[in-house]
């Protein structure tokens with residue numbers, strides 16, 4: 146038997162604590178330690194110069210006891226088997242936390258998409274779908290966007306799958322543009338959902354958004370929609386960053402102006418804001434990414450990549466609360482230090498579920514052929530994510546757990562119940 150995935154060994158202490166509270170059979174415990182399917186594929190691409198280049202790709206399905214696998218596709222130079230396995234495990238947990246009828250799924254290609262032309266990117270997207278086609282489908286595994294993939298990439302992928310199947314198959318992938326069966330509200334859902342969870346926490350602490358400062362690491366899809374909605378809700382967004390650097394203003398930034406600048410220049414660096422009617426000096430200043438992480442703010446929001454807070458820098462964090470929108474931005478050891486220092490972490494498996502919740506609604510709409518208004522989507526998102534947040538906050542209080550362990554407790558209970566109900570033969574089809 147291969148070594149256990151690192152994500153499982155990292156979570157083992159947390160799982161042991163959960164098994165003290167929940168009665169979970171040894172069979173289910175053992176099954177949860179291994180992904181169902183882990184597929185590595187070659188993704189060949191004809192480059193514009195005529196050469197053939199092969200990129201490694203993966204699709205992993207982790208525990209599909211609750212339903213088909215669901216989760217995004219990432220294009221990034223650091224993608225590897227271990228990362229995709231961890232991301233698929235977290236998808237299994239988060240889908241169970243928000244009570245979706247899905248297991249965990251995640252995919253990725255090890256590539257720097259910024260170095261590809263648009264046509265090369267389209268060929269890569271189609272080639273990846275051809276490679277993973279045997280294991281995906283509306284009833285088996287439903288991909289979606291993640292880092293460096295977007296609705297255009299999803300359109301090419303749906304088109305490729307539909308051509309291979311010989312029929313239009315919009316429900317195979319979510320995060321599509323509205324004209325191709327996408328849902329209202331999907332693009333903003335991850336950032337907006339995270340804000341709704343933060344608002345619940347703030348209300349519970351008897352705090353007021355207007356008195357709170359926020360720094361946001363990562364200014365892509367998730368970070369931008371969080372920041373712009375947080376500002377509208379009254380929080381003061383004092384800093385944001387992308388991979389090349391950060392900008393800061395004590396008086397608060399306007400995320401929409403920064404978005405415009407980033408769109409024009411492809412980076413935040415160089416963004417300077419000055420309200421000349423009040424001040425001739427620039428009100429913004431540039432920071433390094435590390436400086437952003439160490440700011441003395443009420444909420445530090447992590448919306449970039451994994452392992453941004455680890456045992457190496459957790460002692461330098463000065464925020465009062467960490468909100469994880471990225472998947473896995475605080476390492477296992479980093480979190481231990483934060484919790485010892487009384488800095489709570491609102492975990493990814495709760496905070497970033499807005500995206501997959503609206504993906505689920507897109508899938509439901511595709512299957513019913515009935516499309517909903519933006520208001521209906523937001524109302525359903527709010528209802529589902531607030532219910533999950535409230536469950537996790539209550540479980541944390543009741544069992545004196547940190548919020549991540551409380552979320553895992555809820556998830557493992559659902560996964561174990563479903564496994565038990567499916568019966569012995571589900572896991573032991575040779576018995």
Ligand SMILES: NC(=O)C1=CN([C@@H]2O[C@H](COP(=O)(O)OP(=O)(O)OC[C@H]3O[C@@H](n4cnc5c(N)ncnc54)[C@H](O)[C@@H]3O)[C@@H](O)[C@H]2O)C=CC1
Nearest residue numbers: 292293335363364365366367387388448449471472497500
């Ligand atoms: N887009 C979605 O619906 C969902 C995304 N997530 C997670 O949220 C995170 C971000 O995803 P997206 O916004 O979709 O990706 P994206 O590709 O749109 O944006 C990522 C952003 O992070 C920045 N970044 C990368 N390294 C950085 C660093 N060291 N410091 C500061 N900024 C850095 C990039 O420049 C970019 O602005 C990922 O972990 C993803 O898995 C989770 C749930 C759903």
Ligand SMILES: O=C(O)CCC(=O)C(=O)O
Nearest residue numbers: 216217289291500501504
């Ligand atoms: O929308 C989805 O299906 C999944 C999004 C995703 O990859 C994630 O939540 O990490």
